[in-house]
Amino acid sequence: MSAAQGFVPEYPIRTERLLLRPIVTSDAEAMLAYKSDPEAVRYVPYGPLTRDEVADRIATRWSTTRFDKEGDAVCLAVEEAATGRLVGDVVLFWRSENDREGEVGYILDPAAAGRGYATEAVGALLDLGFHGLGLHRVIARIDERNTASVGVVERLGFRREARFVEGSWFKGEWTTLLILALLDREWRSPIIEE
Numbered sequence: 001m002s003a004a005q006g007f008v009p010e011y012p013i014r015t016e017r018l019l020l021r022p023i024v025t026s027d028a029e030a031m032l033a034y035k036s037d038p039e040a041v042r043y044v045p046y047g048p049l050t051r052d053e054v055a056d057r058i059a060t061r062w063s064t065t066r067f068d069k070e071g072d073a074v075c076l077a078v079e080e081a082a083t084g085r086l087v088g089d090v091v092l093f094w095r096s097e098n099d100r101e102g103e104v105g106y107i108l109d110p111a112a113a114g115r116g117y118a119t120e121a122v123g124a125l126l127d128l129g130f131h132g133l134g135l136h137r138v139i140a141r142i143d144e145r146n147t148a149s150v151g152v153v154e155r156l157g158f159r160r161e162a163r164f165v166e167g168s169w170f171k172g173e174w175t176t177l178l179i180l181a182l183l184d185r186e187w188r189s190p191i192i193e194e
């Protein structure tokens with residue numbers, strides 16, 4: 001399968017307990033709760049964010065809902081199906097068209113942690129990446145101190161491929177970065193329910 005034509009996912013994407021859907025303006029308040037939390041954003045490339053920054057990002061880079069070209073990133077709100085509550089958000093970056101490579105990112109409201117929601121949501125993102133966009137390989141780049149995040153992708157079958165010792169100057173310190181990866185043929189447990 002080729003990723004060359006791009007891909008327009010159908011929303012919402014449903015999993016057993018969650019909905020993944022485009023981020024909308026009214027998500028700002030719920031998102032601010034964790035995007036402004038220094039602990040929650042410690043290992044993500046932004047923040048802590050202010051109310052205005054959250055609103056601005058929702059209106060711009062977090063509003064992409066389709067993959068048209070390499071470099072596009074689709075961010076989706078993760079909603080608890082039973083309550084309609086926003087519990088976090090996930091992102092799939094289309095890193096390379098030639099190599100059919102993507103990258104996942106994810107964050108949960110700390111109040112929703114410990115229930116497997118991140119694993120479930122990223123699983124749906126992998127279905128989208130491998131089965132929808134036709135990716136061959138998906139990676140995760142994780143600060144090695146972020147053991148909760150490593151746990152998410154390892155539960156989904158990612159392999160540890162590389163460890164770059166102090167390979168990244170990030171938020172004012174040298175950080176050791178792990179690269180974990182999963183190939184399309186290694187991903188064989190679709191979570192999306194039709």
Ligand SMILES: CC(C)(COP(=O)(O)OP(=O)(O)OC[C@H]1O[C@@H](n2cnc3c(N)ncnc32)[C@H](O)[C@@H]1OP(=O)(O)O)[C@@H](O)C(=O)NCCC(=O)NCCS
Pocket residue numbers: 039040041042043044105106107108109112113114115116117118119120141142143146148149151152
């Ligand atoms: C990374 C992050 C999403 C992980 O959250 P998490 O709650 O640990 O991950 P999950 O939602 O998949 O839940 C897994 C936990 O729930 C437990 N769990 C309970 N029910 C479960 C189920 N049905 N399925 C899977 N796990 C379940 C697991 O045992 C695990 O707990 P453990 O780590 O104590 O073993 C969260 O720590 C976070 O948002 N961090 C800040 C943002 C961040 O760093 N993002 C990653 C950047 S690389």
